[in-house]
Amino acid sequence: MELRGTQILLESLQREGVDVLFGYPGGAIIDIYDEIPRHPEIRHILVRHEQAAVHAADGYARASGKVGVCLVTSGPGATNTVTGIATAYCDSIPLVVFTGQVPTKLIGNDAFQEVDIVGITRPCTKHNFLVKDVKNLAKVIREAFYLARSGRPGPVLVDLPKDVMLAATEFVWPDDISMRSYNPTYKPNLNQLRRSVDELVKAKNPVILAGGGVIMSNAAQQLTELSREFHIPVAATLMGLGAFPSNGDLWLGMVGMHGTYAANMAINHADLVIAVGARFDDRVTGRISAFASKARIVHIDIDPTSIRKNVEVDVPVVGDCAQALQGILDICRKRNENMDWEEKHSAWIQEIASWKKDKPLCYCKSEAIKPQHVVEVLYKLGKGEAIIATEVGQNQMWAAQFYTFTKPRTLLTSGGLGTMGYGFPAAIGAQMAFPDKLVIDIAGDGSIQMNIQELATAVYNKLPVKIIILNNMHLGMVRQWQELFFNHNYSSTNMEAQPDFVKLAEAYGAEGYRITEADKLEAVLATALASPNTAIVDVHVEREENVYPMVPAGAALDEMLLV
Amino acid sequence: MRHVLSVLVENEPGVLSRVAGLFSGRGFNIESLNVAPTLEAGVSHMTITTSGDEMIVEQIMKQLHKLVTVIKVVDFNELAAVEREMMLLKVQAEGAMRGEILRTVDIFRCKVVDVSPNEITIEATGNADKLQAIISLFQRFGIKEVARTGSVAMRRSMQAEV
Numbered sequence: 260m261e262l263r264g265t266q267i268l269l270e271s272l273q274r275e276g277v278d279v280l281f282g283y284p285g286g287a288i289i290d291i292y293d294e295i296p297r298h299p300e301i302r303h304i305l306v307r308h309e310q311a312a313v314h315a316a317d318g319y320a321r322a323s324g325k326v327g328v329c330l331v332t333s334g335p336g337a338t339n340t341v342t343g344i345a346t347a348y349c350d351s352i353p354l355v356v357f358t359g360q361v362p363t364k365l366i367g368n369d370a371f372q373e374v375d376i377v378g379i380t381r382p383c384t385k386h387n388f389l390v391k392d393v394k395n396l397a398k399v400i401r402e403a404f405y406l407a408r409s410g411r412p413g414p415v416l417v418d419l420p421k422d423v424m425l426a427a428t429e430f431v432w433p434d435d436i437s438m439r440s441y442n443p444t445y446k447p448n449l450n451q452l453r454r455s456v457d458e459l460v461k462a463k464n465p466v467i468l469a470g471g472g473v474i475m476s477n478a479a480q481q482l483t484e485l486s487r488e489f490h491i492p493v494a495a496t497l498m499g500l501g502a503f504p505s506n507g508d509l510w511l512g513m514v515g516m517h518g519t520y521a522a523n524m525a526i527n528h529a530d531l532v533i534a535v536g537a538r539f540d541d542r543v544t545g546r547i548s549a550f551a552s553k554a555r556i557v558h559i560d561i562d563p564t565s566i567r568k569n570v571e572v573d574v575p576v577v578g579d580c581a582q583a584l585q586g587i588l589d590i591c592r593k594r595n596e597n598m599d600w601e602e603k604h605s606a607w608i609q610e611i612a613s614w615k616k617d618k619p620l621c622y623c624k625s626e627a628i629k630p631q632h633v634v635e636v637l638y639k640l641g642k643g644e645a646i647i648a649t650e651v652g653q654n655q656m657w658a659a660q661f662y663t664f665t666k667p668r669t670l671l672t673s674g675g676l677g678t679m680g681y682g683f684p685a686a687i688g689a690q691m692a693f694p695d696k697l698v699i700d701i702a703g704d705g706s707i708q709m710n711i712q713e714l715a716t717a718v719y720n721k722l723p724v725k726i727i728i729l730n731n732m733h734l735g736m737v738r739q740w741q742e743l744f745f746n747h748n749y750s751s752t753n754m755e756a757q758p759d760f761v762k763l764a765e766a767y768g769a770e771g772y773r774i775t776e777a778d779k780l781e782a783v784l785a786t787a788l789a790s791p792n793t794a795i796v797d798v799h800v801e802r803e804e805n806v807y808p809m810v811p812a813g814a815a816l817d818e819m820l821l822v
Numbered sequence: 823m824r825h826v827l828s829v830l831v832e833n834e835p836g837v838l839s840r841v842a843g844l845f846s847g848r849g850f851n852i853e854s855l856n857v858a859p860t861l862e863a864g865v866s867h868m869t870i871t872t873s874g875d876e877m878i879v880e881q882i883m884k885q886l887h888k889l890v891t892v893i894k895v896v897d898f899n900e901l902a903a904v905e906r907e908m909m910l911l912k913v914q915a916e917g918a919m920r921g922e923i924l925r926t927v928d929i930f931r932c933k934v935v936d937v938s939p940n941e942i943t944i945e946a947t948g949n950a951d952k953l954q955a956i957i958s959l960f961q962r963f964g965i966k967e968v969a970r971t972g973s974v975a976m977r978r979s980m981q982a983e984v
Contacts, residue, residue, distance in 0.1 A: 381840060382847045386890040389835070406890060440832055440893040564884040567877060 264424035265294040271400040281312040285332020287359030307712040311684035313343020318685025323692040333359040334372030345383040349675025353412035362422040385413030393426040410443025411562040447578030452586040462531035471498030472536015481584035494522035501664040515543040520618035523816040539569040549815030627801040630729040634661040645697040648686040650706030653735035680709025714767035760797040769793040830894040833866040854972025902978040914964030915942040
């Protein structure tokens with residue numbers, strides 16, 4: 260039977276197991292929208308801005324591990340997705356973004372709502388396609404999903420010209436898929452694994468540095484076993500939080516610019532760093548020449564380009580993090596039965612314990628509400644079961660530092676690109692994946708205003724997302740830099756001109772709360788979190804609170820500014 | 823250090839821009855880039871001349887390989903290879919000069935492909951060093967225009983053992 264392009268698209272999405280589609284209609288995709296109601300198994304969420312469609316699909320993907328999908332129209336609809344796509348690309352999130360396109364015969368003619376979105380997104384997608392013939396449509400969709408989720412995951416864009424979607428052809432869903440030019444390496448080389456274990460056996464001061472790849476490859480279990488059985492301390496990057504229970508003796512905390520004292524000291528005093536699914540971002544390494552300068556480095560990553568990109572590596576291991584960690588575990592267990600690992604690392608673990616004890620994460624108490632305390636209360640009230648999305652800036656760093664992440668896929672944050680406005684739509688996506696979980700967006704008063712229009716989406720779809728604004732009436736992180744490095748010249752970082760967030764919430768049909776006194780904090784937060792509705796809690800916090808520790812740009816990891 | 827890379831790609835629209843965009847986006851050098859179809863339908867061959875230290879060239883190779891449309895990447899610096907480039911050179915050629923120009927053409931085994939009363943156009947083939955030498959020699963006559971193809975390269979066949 261012949262199907263039209265629009266029908267092939269929806270059939271293909273169904274075969275890929277898509278249950279949620281985040282989108283926004285428009286002229287170039289009106290025919291696809293005509294088809295959507297005939298597929299009730301796919302729930303379409305109408306966002307209020309295309310950027311939010313991509314972030315929502317991204318939040319859905321991070322929380323669930325499935326591919327996030329969105330659908331937008333040509334021209335401005337397509338360009339509005341670019342920030343979302345770049346965000347997902349930096350953090351290796353599997354997405355398929357469908358964009359409408361003008362009819363093929365008009366492409367290149369500067370038609371109404373035409374842009375070369377394939378050209379625009381080439382550097383920020385894992386791959387992208389322009390479908391020029393309906394006969395290729397099913398195969399391209401199959402490949403797009405395969406590319407998005409396999410290897411190092413990432414966003415894939417599929418551009419759909421209007422005439423292609425109206426043309427008909429026999430629908431053939433490819434049974435399997437093989438692309439001769441694309442073969443990601445999952446199985447790590449056994450020799451390299453043996454060499455990694457050799458390094459581990461020799462090391463006295465080893466540290467595991469867990470990145471987002473551990474979460475992406477569902478390797479948290481193997482990581483935890485490796486650390487606990489062989490007494491290896493673990494630090495995580497921002498993207499790696501949740502990969503290892505962030506409590507206990509072996510947990511060092513987050514590493515990097517706002518990492519813990521213990522984690523940053525440990526990295527720079529280690530004689531072995533085993534980096535797993537981490538890519539040595541500049542926010543992680545500090546001054547690169549001083550990074551882990553005493554250490555041999557084992558680097559496990561599925562993407563060969565991550566290895567030896569920023570730092571020299573002694574033992575590269577290309578492959579899936581879960582398989583590589585399992586391999587290392589197996590070899591360690593077999594080969595060194597008589598070794599007393601606890602004894603071998605005991606001096607090191609004691610040294611770490613003293614760093615943790617001397618310079619823990621802390622903040623000075625005062626009359627005003629402390630943003631760090633708000634995060635701690637959220638953890639307590641949510642019993643650690645919540646999914647936390649963050650915006651970008653101080654709110655993000657306080658969430659990373661003061662929330663105790665114990666499970667993978669519970670932190671949704673724009674790590675690589677640092678996209679303000681990410682958190683709220685991402686929380687919407689996560690709530691779609693887990694309707695019964697508590698989903699909280701820890702926000703700043705600046706960031707939340709970047710995608711606040713999505714309140715309408717959340718309210719209409721009855722999504723009980725909670726937005727907790729750590730409101731310091733500043734663009735806090737930039738203000739902090741201006742305070743520390745620009746002589747208190749607060750240029751354009753004052754945010755006192757802001758809406759009444761309580762009234763704003765109410766205007767959208769959500770609940771609004773405001774907290775200005777510390778003694779009301781817990782009770783009001785508890786009420787808001789327990790509500791079955793979308794809610795904003797506007798918490799007025801200390802206005803000039805800073806995020807510490809801080810490694811100034813260009814300094815070494817162990818050159819931290821402390822509280 | 824200069825490296826000549828051979829890159830086999832799926833010949834689809836945009837593949838050249840993916841490769842070129844990779845180089846510009848990541849700040850890698852391109853000295854020359856040359857694309858043409860292979861004998862296999864749908865597959866093209868690129869020869870890219872680039873430069874960088876060992877770590878950069880390793881990144882270039884890996885990043886190229888990461889592109890979904892790239893089938894194979896080979897660095898000819900690691901292999902015995904022949905490398906050639908073709909160049910067209912329009913030289914000022916008047917009166918007594920013409921004899922000497924033609925002698926130089928012979929010495930370098932170039933070809934004259936076009937002649938006018940006051941110009942000669944020469945076709946030259948060779949590796950980068952040879953073409954540079956030719957340019958230097960003809961410079962004193964006055965070079966009016968140069969067009970170069972950029973390098974193409976191919977792995978040498980196995981030699982019989984002695």
